Each structure stands twice: as structure tokens, then as C-alpha cells.
Amino acid sequence: MRELLLDVGHKAVKSALKAGANEAEAYVASEASAEAMFEEKISSFRISSRTGLGIRAVVGKRIGMFSTSSLESSDITRAAEMAVKIARASDEDKWWRSLPEELSSSHVEGIFDEKTASLEPELITECISTAVGAVLEAGKNVRPTRGLIRVSRSEIVICNSWGGDVERAETAVVGWVRATAEEAGKRATGSEAVSSRAISNVDFEALGREAGRRSLDFLRARKLPTQKADVVVRGFVMASLISTMFGRTLTAEAVQEKRSPWAGKLGEVVASEAFTLVDDGTLREGFRARPFDDEGIGTQRTPLIERGVLKAFLYDDYRAKREGARSTGNAWRIRPGSRPRPAPNCLILQPGDWRFEELLADTRRGLYVVETIGEWLSDPMRGFLNATITHGYLIENGELGQPVSGMVMSCDFFTAMREHMDAFCRRLENCMGYYAPATRIRGVSISGE
Amino acid sequence: MLELSVKKAGELGADYADARAQALGLEVIRVENGELRSYELSETKGVGIRVLLNGRWGFASTTHLSREAVLEAVEKAIKIARASASMAKAVELAEIRPEERIFESSCKLDPADISPEEKVGLLMDINKASLSMRGIKSARTALAVRKDEMGFLSSEGARLGLKRTMVGIFYASTGFHEGVVEEVSDSSSATSGWEFIRDVDWLSKAEEISKLAAETAKARGPPAGTYPVVVDGRLVGLLLHEAFGHATEGDIVVSGDSVLMGKLGTKVASELVNVVDEGVRPEGLYMPFDDEGVLKGRTVLVEGGVLKAFLTSRETAAELGLEPTGNGRSQDFSHFPIVRQTNYYMEPGDYSLEELVEDVDFGFLIRGRGAGGGQVETGMGSFTFRAGPSNVIRRGEVCELVRGVAISGYILETLGLVEAVGKDFELRTSVFGGCGKMGQTVPVGGGGPPVRIRRMVVGGA
Numbered sequence: 001m002r003e004l005l006l007d008v009g010h011k012a013v014k015s016a017l018k019a020g021a022n023e024a025e026a027y028v029a030s031e032a033s034a035e036a037m038f039e040e041k042i043s044s045f046r047i048s049s050r051t052g053l054g055i056r057a058v059v060g061k062r063i064g065m066f067s068t069s070s071l072e073s074s075d076i077t078r079a080a081e082m083a084v085k086i087a088r089a090s091d092e093d094k095w096w097r098s099l100p101e102e103l104s105s106s107h108v109e110g111i112f113d114e115k116t117a118s119l120e121p122e123l124i125t126e127c128i129s130t131a132v133g134a135v136l137e138a139g140k141n142v143r144p145t146r147g148l149i150r151v152s153r154s155e156i157v158i159c160n161s162w163g164g165d166v167e168r169a170e171t172a173v174v175g176w177v178r179a180t181a182e183e184a185g186k187r188a189t190g191s192e193a194v195s196s197r198a199i200s201n202v203d204f205e206a207l208g209r210e211a212g213r214r215s216l217d218f219l220r221a222r223k224l225p226t227q228k229a230d231v232v233v234r235g236f237v238m239a240s241l242i243s244t245m246f247g248r249t250l251t252a253e254a255v256q257e258k259r260s261p262w263a264g265k266l267g268e269v270v271a272s273e274a275f276t277l278v279d280d281g282t283l284r285e286g287f288r289a290r291p292f293d294d295e296g297i298g299t300q301r302t303p304l305i306e307r308g309v310l311k312a313f314l315y316d317d318y319r320a321k322r323e324g325a326r327s328t329g330n331a332w333r334i335r336p337g338s339r340p341r342p343a344p345n346c347l348i349l350q351p352g353d354w355r356f357e358e359l360l361a362d363t364r365r366g367l368y369v370v371e372t373i374g375e376w377l378s379d380p381m382r383g384f385l386n387a388t389i390t391h392g393y394l395i396e397n398g399e400l401g402q403p404v405s406g407m408v409m410s411c412d413f414f415t416a417m418r419e420h421m422d423a424f425c426r427r428l429e430n431c432m433g434y435y436a437p438a439t440r441i442r443g444v445s446i447s448g449e
Numbered sequence: 450m451l452e453l454s455v456k457k458a459g460e461l462g463a464d465y466a467d468a469r470a471q472a473l474g475l476e477v478i479r480v481e482n483g484e485l486r487s488y489e490l491s492e493t494k495g496v497g498i499r500v501l502l503n504g505r506w507g508f509a510s511t512t513h514l515s516r517e518a519v520l521e522a523v524e525k526a527i528k529i530a531r532a533s534a535s536m537a538k539a540v541e542l543a544e545i546r547p548e549e550r551i552f553e554s555s556c557k558l559d560p561a562d563i564s565p566e567e568k569v570g571l572l573m574d575i576n577k578a579s580l581s582m583r584g585i586k587s588a589r590t591a592l593a594v595r596k597d598e599m600g601f602l603s604s605e606g607a608r609l610g611l612k613r614t615m616v617g618i619f620y621a622s623t624g625f626h627e628g629v630v631e632e633v634s635d636s637s638s639a640t641s642g643w644e645f646i647r648d649v650d651w652l653s654k655a656e657e658i659s660k661l662a663a664e665t666a667k668a669r670g671p672p673a674g675t676y677p678v679v680v681d682g683r684l685v686g687l688l689l690h691e692a693f694g695h696a697t698e699g700d701i702v703v704s705g706d707s708v709l710m711g712k713l714g715t716k717v718a719s720e721l722v723n724v725v726d727e728g729v730r731p732e733g734l735y736m737p738f739d740d741e742g743v744l745k746g747r748t749v750l751v752e753g754g755v756l757k758a759f760l761t762s763r764e765t766a767a768e769l770g771l772e773p774t775g776n777g778r779s780q781d782f783s784h785f786p787i788v789r790q791t792n793y794y795m796e797p798g799d800y801s802l803e804e805l806v807e808d809v810d811f812g813f814l815i816r817g818r819g820a821g822g823g824q825v826e827t828g829m830g831s832f833t834f835r836a837g838p839s840n841v842i843r844r845g846e847v848c849e850l851v852r853g854v855a856i857s858g859y860i861l862e863t864l865g866l867v868e869a870v871g872k873d874f875e876l877r878t879s880v881f882g883g884c885g886k887m888g889q890t891v892p893v894g895g896g897g898p899p900v901r902i903r904r905m906v907v908g909g910a
Contacts, residue, residue, distance in 0.1 A: 037787075037887055039704045041538035044785040045529045046508035049522075050495070067491040069512040082490060089565035091485040091573075121532035129536055145706035145828065148887055180705050180828055189706070189828035226674070257481055258587040259623050261630055338477075339487035373824040374833030379853055381623075381630045384670070386855045386908050388833035390826050406831060408857050408908040410673065447673040447908050 001030050002167060005157040008053060008071045013161050015080035016057045021087065023058040023099045024080070025160035027294065027336050028071070033152035034119040038128050039144055040136075045121065054336030057083035061096040064088070067337025097321040103164040104298035106329070110285035113198035116171040117153040123199065124149055127175070131208035135179045138212025145189070147177035151199060158296035166296045172287070173199050174432075177207055181215035188221060190214025190391065191371060193236075195287045195432045214370070218391060221403040224448040230366035231409060231444040232359060232395065235429030237372050238436035241385065242349050244376045245413055246277065247434070250304055251330070251342040252319035261381050261414075262310060270310045271417035274352060274424060277305040279314060281329050281345030288346045288433030292329065295340045299329035304347075308418075316342040349436040352424030356438055359423055361398035363440060368393045368400055369409065383414030389446075407448040416441050450519055451602040454498045457523045459604055463500040463530075465542065466523075467603040469740060470496050471782040474596040476560070480572040481589045483580065488565065497782040498523050502530035505537040510783035543766035543773045545743050547607035554735040556614040556642035560594040563643050568592055571651070572618075578652040579622045584663030586630065587623040590655070592616075592646075593638075593880045595892075599782075607742035613735050615640050615892065617880035620655045624662035631852060633662040633819040633838060638880040640735040661819065665838040668850040671907055676812040677842075678856070678905045679805045682875035683817025684836055685897035689724065690793050690884065691825045692832035692860040694895075697726075697750050697758075698776070698788040698886075699765030701827050708830035708861060709756060717756045718864035721900075723796040724751035726760055728775060733792040733878045733894025738775060740786040745775030754864075762788050780889035787887060792878070795897030798870025805869050805901045807845040813907060814840040814847055815856060825860070833857040855908040863902060871899035 009026040016024030029052045036045040053076065054067040064086030068079045115123070127149055135144040152172050159165035178191040192211040196202050233241070254260035262270070281299025283289045292298050295317055303311050316331035319342055331340035360368070367389075375387035389407050393400040411420070425438040451468040458466035473493045479486040496519055497510035507530030509522040530537075572590045579588035594616050601609040617638025624631045635658050639645040680688065696707040709717065718724075728736045728745030738744050741763050750758050759769060762777030765788055777786035806814065819837030826832075836854040840847045876896030883892040 035785075035888070036533070037785075038536075039538070042533050042536050043538050043700070043704075044506055044508065044787070045533045045537065046510070046783075046785045047525050047529060048497075048510045048783040050510075050512045050783060052493075052512075054491075063487070065487060065489040067489070069493040069495060070514070086488050086490060086565065089569070090488045091569060093485065095484075121529050125533050125536045132536075143705065145704045146701070146887075150888065178706060178828065187708075187828065189826065257589075259630065259632060335491060337489050337491040339489060373826055373831065374835070374855070374857070377821045377823070377833065377835035377855065379821075379835075381632060382853070384853050386833075386835065386853075388824075388831060388857045390829065390831055405829075406857075406859070408673070408833070408855065408906060410855070410908050445673060447906055 001155055005030060005155060006165060008076060009157045009159040009165060011076050012053060012055050012080055013159055015077045016055055016084055017161055019081045019084040021057040021059055021084050023161050025056040025099050027054040027333065028157045029154060029336050031152060031154040032119060033150060034121065034124055035150040036124050036128060038132065038147045040132055042128060047119065052336035053079060055079050055083040057087045058099065059084060059087040061092040062087045062090045063093060064090055065337050065339055067335060095322045099160045099162060100295055100297055100317045101162045103158065103166045103296035105166045105291040106282050106298040106300065108282050108289050108291045111197050111289055112169045113171045116151055116173060116199045119151055124151060127199065127204045130204040131177050134205045134208030135177065135212040138209060139181065139216050141183050142179055142181045142212045142215055145178050145180040150174045166292045168291050170290065171197055173202055175202055175204065175207055177211045179211040179215040181219050183219050186219050188215050188218035190218060195430060197285050214391060217403045218405060221405040223406045224404050224446055226448050227446050228443050229446050230363055230440065230442050232363060232366060232368045232438055232440050234370050235427065235436050235438045236431050237369055237375065238349065238439045239429055239431035239434040240375050242347055242436050243434040244378050245380050246347060247344055249380045250313055252313045252315045253342050255313055256319060256322060265310050268310055269308050271305055271308040272421065273307045275305060275308050275417055275421060276350040278303050278348045278350060279344050280348055283346040286346035286433065287430055293331040294333040295331040297327045297329045299345055302328045314342045314344060316340050347434050351426050351428050351437040354423050354425045356425050359425060359440060360395055360400065363395050364398050366395040368395055383412055385413040386410045407446045409444050409446055411441065411444045450496060451600055454519055454523050455602055455604050457520055458498060458500045461527045463502050463527065465501040465604055466499065467601065467742065468496060468498045469782050470600045472598045473781060476594040478568055478572055478592045480576045482587055483576060485569055495782040498526045500526045500530055501540060502527060503534065504539040505530045505534050506540055508785045540764050541767040542763040545763065545773055547603065547605045548742065548744060549608045551610040552737045553612040554614060554640045558643040560616055560643045575620055575651045575655045579620055579655040579659045582656055582659035582663060584624050584626060584666065585622050585659045586625040589621045591619040595880050601742045603742050609738050609742050613640060614642055615880040616643065616645055618651055619881050620658055622659040622662040624666035626666035629666050631662055631666040633658055633665055635818055636879060636881055638878055640878065661838055664850055665852045668852040670853040671813060671851045673908050675904050675906050677809050677903055678813050678815050679809065679899055679901045680815045681817055681899045682873060682897050684815055684820060685795055685900055686895035687817055687820060687823060688834060689795055689897060690790060690895045691823045693864065694790045694793045695825055696827045696830060697760050699759045699761040699769055700788045702759050703765050703768050706828045708827060712756050715756060716754050717861055718751055718754040719867040720754040721798060721870045722751055722754050722864055722867055725749055725796060726791055726793045728791045730792040730876055730894055733876045734892055736791045739777045740779045741777040743773045743775040743777065745791055748774045760788050760790060762786060778891050780891055784889050789886065789891050790893055792876060792894035794876055794895060797872050797874040797898040800869045800871045802871060802873065802899055805871055805899055806842055806847055809842040810844060812842045814842055815854060830860040832860055857906050857908065863905060866903040867900050868903050869901040874898050
């Protein structure tokens with residue numbers, strides 16, 4: 001496949017130049033995936049294979065993008081001609097300098113796994129069987145009510161008219177299971193999710209066991225009265241909050257287009273000394289790690305907020321050249337034919353040195369938030385955090401106690417970063433390539449009864 | 450190609466097979482702060498084959514359209530059905546009458562015939578209008594055109610075709626006031642050709658959003674608590690889709706993950722509430738048949754507050770002992786159909802907006818324009834939404850703007866507290882996004898009238 005993709009990429013660049021482009025770039029992708037949805041049994045199972053070619057053609061300072069799922073020779077030529085045609089019809093981009101002059105690739109370990117790449121239906125069936133078994137073992141009145149395992153392998157080739165090409169191969173596994181417990185007319189749920197580069201690294205038994213156990217716990221959940229509380233946010237939930245609060249606003253695009261609250265604040269103290277946020281495209285086994293970004297520039301580790309000080313933004317090549325900076329290797333495309341834009345690779349809120357049990361003991365009285373919905377609806381422009389707690393536990397005398405549910409937690413996240421986030425656990429949790437430890441936030445508003 | 454796939458599946462032992470072919474064209478143009486940011490065109494073509502072998506599903510898809518690649522996909526589908534048999538659910542399909550029909554949505558002016566210069570020029574004008582308003586710091590504008598051509602063929606003899614064109618424009622403005630930035634966005638889409646774009650006064654719409662963004666940047670958040678609220682029609686559509694609609698989807702009901710499981714024929718809402726799912730609406734989505742070849746008509750889900758039906762695929766209809774409602778939908782040819790909503794809405798009542806508001810002493814008019822979306826936990830029926838810029842209601846009057854309004858609750862409790870239903874009805878669809886479920890996104894339509902709800906948890910800044 002690698003040779004085919006390289007051949008397609010070079011043909012596409014050549015065709016675009018022949019059609020009148022000054023510069024041209026080809027992004028060629030091949031992906032195969034296997035996905036099964038399940039309850040107690042598998043309800044559907046599919047295998048899908050897909051290819052895509054995206055061409056960026058530059059005519060003067062005019063840019064056109066065209067993509068096609070076909071890698072047939074005649075379609076490559078047509079796609080190149082279409083990209084040039086669109087470029088000619090577009091307005092000049094006064095900021096345009098050039099495509100990346102030099103393609104590069106960094107060393108990243110653990111993003112491809114042979115066993116995962118096999119996509120063997122028997123292997124996936126076995127993983128489901130393990131997860132389902134673990135849910136059922138949680139109790140007689142517990143069963144898995146929805147679940148999904150998706151396994152994929154992809155190969156990407158990028159080449160451009162400045163010469164050179166880069167290629168990478170990745171695998172990915174995503175698993176999710178929801179358990180439901182019923183007792184005396186009451187129902188409660190518990191969900192767990194996991195994302196990894198290798199199927200062997202996923203503990204499907206733990207996935208099912210945790211979901212099952214939590215659903216049982218929450219048969220006795222109650223709602224809290226409205227109050228202010230010290231909250232320990234689970235690392236997985238914190239990672240989702242980090243994604244919402246910084247994923248779109250710490251990019252050079254948001255800053256240059258005047259839609260980032262961080263514009264003009266480089267060098268300023270924006271958080272406490274304990275708060276460090278890093279983007280790392282080279283993270284070993286990182287779910288969003290890759291050797292080069294979606295325009296062929298090698299990835300790197302970029303400290304964004306270091307010991308509370310705002311240090312940097314994320315760049316793709318276009319945004320970097322606009323202000324005489326260097327790309328940080330953060331270009332992403334939604335589809336092969338989308339224009340690259342800067343976005344995080346692995347965004348990591350650095351861990352602290354607290355053990356989870358120590359943190360609970362120190363908190364004495366508060367709330368541990370395990371599952372939320374709607375946290376992604378929080379406002380990253382103002383830093384207004386808002387999430388509905390579907391699963392939480394009271395922290396009573398320094399230990400986890402009564403399950404609680406149905407309250408809304410809210411706070412000013414930006415103020416909390418400076419003043420109220422005072423403890424970070426040792427262990428990082430991964431939420432689809434965003435990483436964070438369990439974090440304590442003091443004085444969070446809880447809207448309940 | 451479809452005939453070949455279905456025939457091959459039969460030869461390999463499938464009891465049932467269907468094949469779907471799709472050509473999807475997308476055109477997206479983005480303008481930001483007076484400059485063209487990107488002009489993208491994409492074409493995707495592929496085939497998906499679904500087989501039922503000894504009562505177990507197998508599915509495979511490919512974008513390689515050679516005879517060999519398609520036949521290989523059929524073999525993979527058969528292999529999956531065999532390999533997962535020990536762990537797979539035994540499937541029965543509800544009977545349907547195989548249809549042979551071609552459908553095409555109305556498209557008087559093909560967007561492909563409109564020059565790129567005209568499209569870019571219009572977006573530039575809209576973006577300029579957004580930026581012209583006082584207090585606006587930044588503006589984004591985008592155009593999207595989506596063209597679908599689909600074919601469906603089954604071993605039972607169904608042969609269906611669909612051509613559908615959707616267009617829309619998105620506009621967002623960022624207001625700025627004393628160090629506070631606030632982005633408000635909106636969009637309008639239709640299942641239509643370019644005539645829809647020509648018929649709308651986009652400049653006024655963009656200016657209105659800019660004005661709202663500038664005002665919202667100055668607004669305060671609501672005090673958190675429980676209040677009586679009037680929810681406008683647009684947000685009723687969102688709320689109903691997320692918090693109630695998903696719980697009526699047959700696969701979620703069958704799995705036991707719906708708060709509505711076992712509630713058919715019982716009261717699940719105030720008697721003022723009537724809920725419908727309909728495949729074709731002039732102002733909404735055009736979906737005359739689903740991805741299992743079942744015609745999609747009008748399904749009454751709630752009548753007078755009583756739950757009357759669930760949305761079903763052929764498989765879930767058989768499991769629940771109900772009729773197939775034509776709701777087996779997939780994101781595209783490469784996905785397995787699961788139960789999805791089409792145009793999901795609450796029917797209007799008699800009250801004017803003034804009448805809905807006049808009985809509220811202190812509460813909020815919660816609005817959908819500029820809303821950030823929502824999420825639901827179907828098993829417990831809990832939901833949370835980020836509404837658009839909304840208003841305080843004080844002594845029966847709509848008063849000052851509030852920002853950052855979040856609402857949450859339990860859907861059955863909330864629908865039970867509906868005490869008045871308005872007469873102004875709004876239904877919308879969008880070419881820019883859709884509904885996400887189990888990793889699949891499909892375009893949907895939704896809407897309703899404004900309603901008054903006795904109390905709701907309102908979270909604020």
C-alpha cells in the first residue's frame with residue numbers, strides 16, 4: 001500500500017504543476033477499520049476500507065483544495081486540475097508565503113501495533129466477550145446495555161512540490177461500554193471509555209467491571225442541595241475539560257483571528273505555579289501523537305503554560321509564516337481535502353505528586369466527580385465551566401461515600417487555574433489524546449435541589 | 450455493482466443481503482475577517498454490503514469500485530457474520546413490502562452552476578456586514594453545499610434511489626466589551642438548490658447576530674437556581690431531539706438504555722405535548738426512505754402526553770413487536786444502519802409568546818439561537834444544554850439579556866411540567882452538522898413551538 005500511496009502523491013503533485021500550479025501538495029490516506037456494537041451480544045459488526053487524496057494547489061497567492069476517494073489515475077489528474085481551477089477562482093491570500101519547504105519526521109514510539117492492525121474479527125469478538133463478562137459479573141441485576149469497540153489502521157503519505165515525502169502508519173483502538181443496574185423499579189447506569197494505540201494495552205475486563213460496579217453503586221444515588229464544594233475531578237473528566245478550554249483557543253489561528261482570550265498574554269502569569277500544560281506530538285503511545293503533522297512537518301513537545309506562565313501557541317506552517325515564527329507541527333485536517341489548521345497533538349495537563357487516596361484524605365469533605373455530561377459545552381472564551389454531574393461520590397471524612405447525581409457544577413475555570421486548583425494527582429488519564437490527572441478545585445458551585 | 454454484490458452474497462449463503470452505493474459531494478468555502486480562508490471541494494464514492502447469514506449480521510464497505518474490490522467486500526461481510534456468530538445476537542427482520550422508486554429533492558438552481566466568484570463574493574459581503582457592526586472584533590462566514598446520490602438494492606427486490614441537495618450559510622461574530630470576548634453564531638440551511646441562498650436576506654441576518662454578540666459581551670450570567678422558564682421553539686427542537694428523541698430510538702429501547710423502556714401506552718409528558726417524527730418536511734430534512742429501503746412517513750410518538758410508538762429499524766421493529774418506521778439510517782455507505790431520528794418535532798398549541806410569558810413572575814426566556822448544543826444520558830433521562838443568549842422574565846415582561854445560560858434536568862420530569870404550548874412553530878435542518886450517535890453523524894431536522902415549563906434548573910456564570 002505504501003508504494004501505491006507514494007505513487008499517487010507524486011502523480012498528484014506533478015499533475016497539479018502541469019495544470020498550472022506554482023506549488024502543489026498531496027495528502028494521501030488509506031484507512032481500514034473494524035467496528036462492533038454490542039449489548040450482551042454483538043448487534044452489528046462492520047469492516048470498512050477507505051482511501052482519500054487531498055490536493056492543495058497554489059497559483060500565485062491563490063489556494064484551491066480538492067479531494068477524492070478514488071486513487072485511479074484519471075481521477076488523480078482530474079482532482080489536480082480541479083484544485084488548480086478552484087485556486088484560480090479564489091481571492092489572493094495576502095498572507096500566503098509558501099508550502100512547507102522542507103518535510104520532516106520525528107521519532108515517535110508505540111503508535112503502530114501489528115496485532116491491532118490485523119483487524120481480526122475473532123480478536124475483537126474476544127475483547128467484547130471479556131468486557132461483557134465483566135459487566136455481568138458485577139451483579140445479577142447488572143447488564144451491558146450499549147458498547148462499542150472500534151479498531152483501525154491507517155497509512156498517510158504527504159509530498160509537495162518542494163521535494164521530499166513523508167509517510168506514517170498508525171493504529172487505534174476505542175472502546176466504550178455502558179452498564180445498567182435495576183432493582184425494585186430503580187435503574188442506574190455506569191459507563192467507561194478507553195482509547196489506545198494497541199489492543200493488547202486495553203484492559204477490557206477492567207472496562208466492563210468498572211462500568212458494572214458503578215451502575216450498581218448509583219442505584220442508591222441522590223441529589224445534593226445547592227452549595228459550594230471542594231471538588232476532586234477525575235483525570236478522564238479533567239482531560240475532557242482541558243480539551244474544551246484550550247483545544248481551540250491556544251492556537252495561533254484563534255489568536256491571529258482575534259477569537260482567543262489568550263491573545264496578547266504571552267509571558268503573563270495565567271495560572272498557579274503548579275499548573276503546567278504541554279502539547280506533545282511525540283508522546284510515546286500518545287493517542288494523538290504522530291511523527292509529522294498533516295502538512296508533513298515533524299512534531300515536537302511544546303510547553304504552552306509552564307509553571308503558570310503562558311509560553312506559546314500552536315502553529316501550522318501558514319500561521320507560523322504569517323508572523324515569522326516556526327511551525328510547532330500542529331497542522332490537522334478534518335478530511336483529506338480540508339485546508340490544514342492548527343490543533344493540539346497530545347495536550348497534557350502535567351501531573352503533580354499526590355496519591356489519589358492522600359488527596360481524598362486531605363480534602364476531608366467534598367465531592368469526587370467521576371462522570372459528567374455537557375462539560376464540552378463550557379465556554380472557552382470566558383472560561384465558564386459548566387457540567388452536569390451524572391456520577392459523583394461525596395468525600396466524607398477523607399473517603400469516598402454516598403453516590404450523588406443530577407447536579408450542575410460551575411466555576412470560572414480561568415480564576416480556578418490561578419487560585420483554586422491546588423492539587424494534582426500522579427497518574428495521567430487519557431481521554432482521546434487529551435491527558436490530565438485527577439485535580440482538586442476548591443469552592444465550585446454545585447446547583448442541585 | 451449493487452446487483453452483483455447482492456447476487457454474490459446469495460451465492461455465499463446469505464439469507465438476506467442489501468447493498469448501498471453513494472456519491473457524496475461537499476463544497477465548503479470559509480471567509481474570516483474579510484479574507485478567503487479556504488475553498489474546498491470533495492467527492493467520495495463507495496459501496497456498503499450488509500448480509501444476514503444464519504441470523505447474524507456481517508457488513509463491509511469499500512471506496513474501491515472495481516468488480517474485484519466489491520466482491521472482496523462481500524466476502525468480508527460473510528466472513529464477519531461467521532467469525533462473530535458465537536457472540537452475535539440472532540436477528541429477525543420485520544416484514545416490509547419491497548419498493549421500487551426514485552426520489553429527488555427540489556433543486557431549481559443547481560449550486561454547481563453558480564460560479565465560484567459569485568459564491569466567494571456573497572460570503573465576502575456577508576462577512577463585511579458582520580464586521581460593520583459596533584463592538585465586533587472578528588467574524589467568520591461559511592457556505593456549505595452537500596449533494597448526495599444514493600442507491601439501495603436488496604435481495605428481497607427493493608430498488609430505491611435518491612438525489613438530494615442541501616445548502617446553507619453559517620455566520621459567527623465575536624463581540625468585545627471591556628476585556629470580555631463573546632462569540633455568537635447562527636446558520637440557515639435547507640434541502641434546496643441555490644434558490645434558497647438567493648431568497649434569504651443574509652446581510653440582515655449577519656448584522657443581527659453581530660448586534661446580539663456585541664450585546665451579549667456586555668450581559669451578565671443568570672443566577673444559578675430553579676426557575677419557571679419559557680423555552681423558544683428552536684431550543685424545544687434541540688431539547689426534544691436530544692433528551693427525548695434518543696430515548697425513543699428502538700435500538701436504545703431494546704438494549705435497556707432508555708428511560709422510556711416499558712412505558713409504551715403510558716403518560717410520559719403533560720397532556721399538552723404531542724411529538725412527531727416525519728421523513729419529509731419542506732423546511733427540514735428530505736428523507737423519503739431509510740438505509741434499509743423502508744419508506745419513511747409520519748410517526749406519532751406522543752399524543753396527548755401518552756407514549757404511542759418508538760422509532761424502529763427492521764430489526765428493532767421485530768424485537769419490539771412494532772411496525773418498521775423507516776428510521777434505520779447510517780452516516781454513509783461505510784456505516785451500519787442504526788435507529789436515528791429524521792424531522793423530530795413537537796406540535797404547536799394555542800398560546801402566543803406574550804401569553805406564555807405573562808404568567809411568569811421571575812424566570813427566563815431560554816433561546817436556541819446561538820445555542821452550544823446539548824448532551825443526554827438516555828438511561829436516566831438526564832440532559833444538559835447550553836442555550837443561546839437569553840432573557841430574564843420579570844413580572845410577565847421580557848427584560849434584559851443574559852449570557853452563558855445552561856439548563857439541565859430529567860426529561861420525563863421536564864416534559865411533565867409543560868404547562869402551556871405556543872402556536873408559533875419553527876423547524877430547521879442544517880448542512881453544517883447533524884446528530885452524532887455511536888460514532889455516526891447524520892443530518893436531521895427538528896423544531897417545535899415555544900413552551901412554558903413550570904420549573905427547570907438553570908446554571909449560570
